[in-house]
Amino acid sequence: MEEKLVVESLSPMERSVLPKLGGEFLGIEDVLDKTGLDKTTVLRAVGFLENKGLVEVESSKKKVVILGILGINYLKKELPERILLNKLTNNKTIPIGEIKNVCGLNDNEARIALGTLKKKALVDIKQGKLSLNARPDEMASKMIEEIFMEKLPMDFDEIVDLDKLAFENLRGRKDIVEIEEQKTMKVRLTDLGRKIAGMDLDENLLEALTPKILKQNTWKGKKFRRYDLTSPVPRVYGGKRHFVNQAIDYAKSIWLEMGFKEMSGNMVETGFWVFDSLFTAQDHPVREMQDTFYLKGLNGKIPEREKKKVECVLSNVQKAHEGGVDGSKGWQYSWNEEDAKKVLLRTHTTCLSARKLIEIGKTGEFPAKYFAIGKCFRNETVDWSHGFEFNQTEGIVVDENANFRQLLGYLKQFFGKMGYDKLRIRPAYFAYTEPSLEIDVWHPVHKKWLELGGAGMFRPEVTIPMFGKHIPVLAWGPGFDRIITQFFGINDLRELNKNDLNKLRETKFWRSQN
Numbered sequence: 436m437e438e439k440l441v442v443e444s445l446s447p448m449e450r451s452v453l454p455k456l457g458g459e460f461l462g463i464e465d466v467l468d469k470t471g472l473d474k475t476t477v478l479r480a481v482g483f484l485e486n487k488g489l490v491e492v493e494s495s496k497k498k499v500v501i502l503g504i505l506g507i508n509y510l511k512k513e514l515p516e517r518i519l520l521n522k523l524t525n526n527k528t529i530p531i532g533e534i535k536n537v538c539g540l541n542d543n544e545a546r547i548a549l550g551t552l553k554k555k556a557l558v559d560i561k562q563g564k565l566s567l568n569a570r571p572d573e574m575a576s577k578m579i580e581e582i583f584m585e586k587l588p589m590d591f592d593e594i595v596d597l598d599k600l601a602f603e604n605l606r607g608r609k610d611i612v613e614i615e616e617q618k619t620m621k622v623r624l625t626d627l628g629r630k631i632a633g634m635d636l637d638e639n640l641l642e643a644l645t646p647k648i649l650k651q652n653t654w655k656g657k658k659f660r661r662y663d664l665t666s667p668v669p670r671v672y673g674g675k676r677h678f679v680n681q682a683i684d685y686a687k688s689i690w691l692e693m694g695f696k697e698m699s700g701n702m703v704e705t706g707f708w709v710f711d712s713l714f715t716a717q718d719h720p721v722r723e724m725q726d727t728f729y730l731k732g733l734n735g736k737i738p739e740r741e742k743k744k745v746e747c748v749l750s751n752v753q754k755a756h757e758g759g760v761d762g763s764k765g766w767q768y769s770w771n772e773e774d775a776k777k778v779l780l781r782t783h784t785t786c787l788s789a790r791k792l793i794e795i796g797k798t799g800e801f802p803a804k805y806f807a808i809g810k811c812f813r814n815e816t817v818d819w820s821h822g823f824e825f826n827q828t829e830g831i832v833v834d835e836n837a838n839f840r841q842l843l844g845y846l847k848q849f850f851g852k853m854g855y856d857k858l859r860i861r862p863a864y865f866a867y868t869e870p871s872l873e874i875d876v877w878h879p880v881h882k883k884w885l886e887l888g889g890a891g892m893f894r895p896e897v898t899i900p901m902f903g904k905h906i907p908v909l910a911w912g913p914g915f916d917r918i919i920t921q922f923f924g925i926n927d928l929r930e931l932n933k934n935d936l937n938k939l940r941e942t943k944f945w946r947s948q949n
Contacts, residue, residue, distance in 0.1 A: 438627075441487060442634055444661040448472070448480040450636045453489065458629065460493060460621040481622050487663070489628035493621045498591035500602060502584065503610035510584050515540050515548035517581065520557065520567075524574060528564045547608060580605055587612070672940045679826070679931055681945035682919040683808050686828055689852045690806040693845070695830065698805045700787045702812070705735035707775035709782055711752055712789040713867040714896040716766040717774050721782070728812050728823075733778040738793075748793060751900030761895040761905060780812035784829035785867075785912050792893075792901040792908065795833055801906065802834040808915055819927040820885060826915040827888075837907040839870060839892060846874065846890060846911060854922050859884060868910060869894050880926045888913020919945075 445453070455469040466477050484490040502510060513521075518538050523529060529537050535545040549565070552558040555578070557569040567574075583601035591614060594602050605611045624632060640660040641648070648654050676684070687697065709715075710722055720726065738748045751760070753772070759765035787807045795803055807829040815821040832845065843860065850858055855876060863873040868891025875884040890911035898905050916928055923942060925931065930938075 452480040453632050456624050460623045463620045499588050499617050501588045503613045505610040515544040516551040519548040523567045528566045678942045695804040695806040698787050698807045704781045706777045707737040708786040711775045715866045728780040730778040734776040735778045755896040760899045784809050784827045788831045796902045804832050806830040828915045829912045832909040842909040867897050
């Protein structure tokens with residue numbers, strides 16, 4: 436009964452191949468000759484038959500020396516050194532500088548031809564001219580390289596004596612000979628295969644139920660081929676978004692579900708929005724060239740001073756830096772408006788929050804909640820946990836009743852949905868938030884705490900220039916790339932930017948974490 440079921444599961448290609456095999460191993464090329472099928476069809480049939488236990492397959496690899504592109508061309512014509520030798524037979528002497536023109540060779544071929552003949556002591560050079568130094572029998576005999584090329588292809592392990600010397604000589608020359616790894620396969624019937632091969636395999640089984648068969652009722656009285664659902668089949672790779680973009684889409688959905696609106700902006704910004712509006716002093720190390728990418732020779736637009744008003748955003752920011760606001764002392768230096776106009780690649784997405792706060796200050800639209808996910812750039816030393824280009828997720832909550840416990844709640848909710856249930860939250864310092872915190876997670880591979888990002892409540896020196904008074908603002912800006920590495924099993928941030936198609940195909944699809 437089992438054998439009958441196996442026969443009923445055989446596809447047409449298997450039925451064509453199986454009777455051509457025997458109890459002795461047969462090479463795939465021999466199977467091709469016997470069946471008249473193409474190689475792809477035979478290999479697929481052998482794979483299916485092996486899965487059913489009807490054939491035994493032996494595979495092996497071997498190195499084979501073959502002719503390269505130039506080698507094929509030189510075998511049809513002649514090696515450059517042979518061309519030069521023949522020309523010398525007719526011309527007796529050739530000026531060194533004329534070898535290329537006389538022989539019709541390029542610079543590289545002329546150089547190699549001269550070097551090869553000198554090495555074989557077949558030519559002399561006197562007073563800048565090349566002449567023969569070979570006996571008639573040496574001229575007539577083929578060089579070992581020519582003999583070797585005529586023998587190719589050859590198994591690498593079988594190359595010995597003069598052939599080995601010729602191979603080494605040619606190997607140093609581009610595209611004449613190459614080493615190719617070839618896979619060989621042999622197949623023979625198993626005991627079960629011999630039984631099945633001796634049975635009637637000519638039964639006409641239907642492969643599929645088509646509209647034509649249904650319409651004509653030709654399926655009646657016929658059998659369908661049994662399908663083996665356990666046999667492996669070629670994997671089909673459909674199109675999908677890059678896994679980082681998948682994660683970004685999911686993170687956006689989290690913030691939107693929590694009632695946030697998305698904000699966006701340019702990746703090229705002025706120092707005013709990236710630093711000054713966020714109360715970062717103009718002599719702070721983060722603004723130096725070793726940390727920030729500046730665009731040379733460019734100045735950008737910043738908020739204009741409003742002549743009709745004593746107070747304006749620009750004046751308020753300057754005041755916060757120089758002498759402070761709401762009882763603070765500021766940074767106690769002379770603020771430079773030109774420094775604020777410098778153009779740079781944004782070092783964080785918090786500049787989007789700064790611009791949004793100005794908007795909210797003008798419209799009075801609060802309570803308000805906004806988020807962003809976008810690219811940032813920093814002049815970092817690239818390693819497993821740092822990159823000079825990275826994604827950051829930004830968020831602000833503007834509410835007169837906002838407090839620090841709410842900030843912790845938003846962060847725990849977001850990170851929980853991103854797959855993190857155990858976090859370390861610790862006090863931190865940032866120029867524009869107070870109180871401030873950092874979020875860490877334990878890295879099981881690198882055995883250290885990895886910082887995921889910082890957060891806090893904007894200082895009055897940030898909010899008062901925006902609103903004219905202090906309104907509590909919760910703010911955060913974790914590095915998004917670090918957040919998603921745990922789900923994808925990535926232990927080096929550099930892997931996020933590699934375009935390895937095989938790895939991209941195998942990378943799992945992002946799914947909800949709860």
